Amino acid sequence: MPRNLADVLHHFGPELAKPDAPEGRLAKKKTRPSSQPSSPQIVGVPIGDRDVVRAAFTWNLAVEVARLGGDALVISPDDVSPSPLWPQAGAGPLGVELRPTLAKDLKSLDQIAREAAAGARGGAEGGLIFVRIPPLWLNAGWEDCALLRWTLLFTSSKTSDLQDALKTARAIVQKQSQARVGITIHGAECRAEAETAFARIAQAARKNLGHDVQSYGLLVDALHVYRAIVAQRPIGLAHPQSPAARALRDVAQLLLTDALQGLP
């Protein structure tokens, strides 16, 4: 018969709490006291010049960050106007700004991103500055590059896409050993497929790069995503209850939470 620790407890501490003890049960949930605005964090997102889907994910994530109370800005080096990747430049839904730049290389883009971060007000829930990085520019990275401290890679669960993402991660961590490399899986048929895909790349990154990547959830390739791309309307506003919007919101929440915790 199990022996009750209460039998011997008097050797070690006080007796059972009285029912009216002030600390007897848990405190009720309280809302967080008003917090100071936090400086926005820069998130580099490697996106090719014609990669409309990843650009759409990024812009929609920025809108979701704003919906969650954060400050959001998208910076993209684009030398054609209007860009085929993005909606109209300037302030958009919920104040999310899309700011094209004429940066010609990673160094000038890094400088622009740093200045934007320094000038941004930040939000009570933090803020994020998404910066599109042309993938070829990654090779010019350096240890102190602000754009590489935190990056977000979108990949499907296909082996070829995971290999591409691993190559991109390699290019990043070779230049910046402490980089936080985030992975968001898109296009999976079910959550388990996304989990497996993330586990594969996490394992390969540790084995081949000696570096741990971080999970930033999954996104769905729903019809709403493609309609939103064509209509240039954020999914979270056009179809807020859609699975695509929920997934974007979840990823945005993960990003904001980590942004508030700061970079390692």
Added chain:
Amino acid sequence: MTDIQKAQPLSIEHLRTGVKGQLHQLDPGLRVIAENIMGLASPIDLVTVNDHGDVVLMLLALEGESDATLLTRSLAQRAWIAARVGDWAKLAPELKISPDAPVRAILLAPSFATETRAAARSLRAGIVRLVRYTAVRAGPHSGLLLETVGSRGPSSPERQGPVREFAVPEAGPPLPAFRSNLRDSDLGLKSDTEEPLGE
């Protein structure tokens, strides 16, 4: 046919009784050695020992109670118990407590916020396990559905059964966990498990 309905536990005592009755869902090897004992400034709902002699404390939260506070309390109670495990092992050798094993914690609540999950994940694997419960009632019968949350990846107990991580010796740091608060049903995706076919 009896309808199954969600129902909140009437009190922490009811919840504790329900959890005790369904410990096997968490780990078939768990045995209760004490309940509602005074720990550090507040009671510990259940103190259990698993097959390996690890002490596993369990803290419960009712709807509306803070899950973040629950996590904080669990860390404090872990430290409080860890300082006493050696004495317990000597005083009650029949409990077969392993005095050198880390004290573990299982937290049960109706839900866990993102920050609580992230905080629990940041601890060493298997130290704190978050379990979401849903209280259900079918006619005169009531029970709890228990589900581990904040998994550490595909090998987590959420997918592979009860408390496997407690029994596996730790070899290097665990791989980063897949993170998402959404299920297939939230995402409009099909599950990879087939629905049972009824006739």
